[in-house]
Amino acid sequence: MPHFNNLADAAEFLAKQTEIMDSYSRFQAKRQPWFFSPNGSLSGATSKPIHFNTWADWNQLSQNQKRFLIERAHLKETSIGPKDYDKLKHAYLFWPPRLYPVYWGGGDAEAFTCSVFVGDCMYYCGFNSNNGKYHSAKDFWMGRVNGFRLVDKDKGVRRGDVCTYKGGEHVEIVTSVDGSKSIFGNLSFCSRGAGHSTGDQGEERCGWGATADRYVNISEWKFFRLAK
Secondary structure, eight states, X not given: OOOOSSHHHHHHHHHTOHHHHHHHHHHHTTSOSEEEEXXXXXXXXXXXXXXXXXXXXXXXXXXXXXXXXXXXXXXXXXXXXXXXXXXXXXXXXXXXTTOEEEEOOOOSGGGSHHHHHHHHHHHHTTOOOBTTBOOOHHHHHTTOSTTEEEOOGGGOOOTTOEEEETTTTEEEEEEEEEEEEEETTEEXXXXXXXXXXXXXXXXXXXXXXXXXXXXXXXXXXXXXXXOO
């Protein structure tokens, strides 16, 4: 597994992991109750079975392992039998070995994909989870995430800071701050995250352009930095 020292580096790597981003999209749209994560310590995380060589191995699988294989094989859970082994085996072979389907029902803040994206980036930087869950955007906004401190905007926001929006509605990771793209002296920044209302996952958004809302000093944004 890759390891990064800066959350922005992790965000740029994670955004390129197509299988993970696609799973975020389906999870966010409630088309499936799971998303892929590199973090196997999350509650509901399901590891790939060590082997699935014959139909006899089926009864040794956990319920979520079965659920995942059934879904990926496009089968119905109520009628699974030995006749389905070939399709299930095909699904097993295409299960990425270093990714865990995480079964979260959704609906709570920790299940929003913006929080999942930041949590996965933190995992790539050596953090684990909070009792099997990731911190929500509101946890950051309220300063409840151990190891992170509120950034004094007058002293400068920088690449790798966590940015959270408007009372904890959303959370992302700052990828750059650009003084040349400012308005009335207010620095603009770019950030990368997931869970946008458009359904985009992992894309970078900046303070200029059609949605000119990423400016450091507006009150809707707070920034948090890993304390050293």
